[in-house]
Amino acid sequence: MPRQTYFAKAGDVTPIWHHIDAQGQVLGRMATRVATILMGKHRPEYTPHVDCGDYIIITNAKDIVLTGNKARQKMKMNYSGYPGGLKIKSYERVMEKHPDRIVEEAVSRMLPKNRLGRQMLKKLKVYKGSEHPHQAQNPQPLAL
Numbered sequence: 250m251p252r253q254t255y256f257a258k259a260g261d262v263t264p265i266w267h268h269i270d271a272q273g274q275v276l277g278r279m280a281t282r283v284a285t286i287l288m289g290k291h292r293p294e295y296t297p298h299v300d301c302g303d304y305i306i307i308t309n310a311k312d313i314v315l316t317g318n319k320a321r322q323k324m325k326m327n328y329s330g331y332p333g334g335l336k337i338k339s340y341e342r343v344m345e346k347h348p349d350r351i352v353e354e355a356v357s358r359m360l361p362k363n364r365l366g367r368q369m370l371k372k373l374k375v376y377k378g379s380e381h382p383h384q385a386q387n388p389q390p391l392a393l
Contacts, residue, residue: 255322262289264372265305268388271378272312277351280389282393283307284359287369305346307375307387310348326353349375 262341267286268322271279285291315323320341327336352375360366374383 250322255292255294257299257301259299262292262294262299262301264303266306266383266386267389267391268306268308268378268387269309269393270309271352273311274313274393276313276315276352277309279313279393280355280359283356283373286374286391287356287360298365300365302369304372304374304386304388305374305391306314306381307352307373308379308381309377310352310375311344311377313344313348313352321343325354349377 269279269283283305286305287302289295289299289303292301295301321339323340324337325340326344328334330334340351353370353373356373357366357370362367374381
């Protein structure tokens with residue numbers, strides 16, 4: 250008798266809450282690990298078309314590290330769609346006010362670009378400081 254391939258259903262997987270302290274972490278290396286966990290690729294029952302991932306809480310986003318000269322040289326661009334509507338800021342300036350947005354953007358670019366990817370991104374919670382309101386979920390510390 251041939252073996253059957255197991256496909257996880259939407260309600261089969263119970264998500265776990267993880268906590269990551271981003272202090273001193275390199276942005277890209279941390280983002281790849283976080284994206285893998287959000288997709289659920291770390292689980293044996295991973296199914297590409299089902300959200301099998303876990304919740305992730307990232308604290309201390311203000312202390313994240315960009316290697317080399319990326320903080321000064323890498324630019325964040327926003328375009329409104331109108332002539333003259335291009336706004337360019339260096340990552341160094343963005344990190345001063347909104348370090349959580351840089352982390353979210355790095356992770357979101359590593360997730361699928363569809364409805365499922367947007368659903369996975371909702372399970373990512375990023376905070377600038379060390380405090381977060383998710384103590385009731387009893388997050389497990391995750392070392393990267």
